[in-house]
Amino acid sequence: MRMIVDRDRCEGHGLCEDVAPRLFQIDDDGELVVRFTGDVPAGEETRAGQAVRICPVGALRTSG
DSSP: EEEEEOOOOOOOOOHHHHHHHTEEEEEESSEEOOOOOOOOOOOOOHHHHHHHHHOTTTOOOEEE
């Protein structure tokens, strides 16, 4: 599973970081930092899905 981030839509609410802190971080400038490259790390798929569903602006989605 891959995570697709629409950085233009992201408003830095940080809800993704709340549900998936191993995957996402909001930096000091309010910018989203994805904490992995490539596929979502094993065991984090459920949290990735939760992050997609909780994002209030639809900036996250998964593929595969």
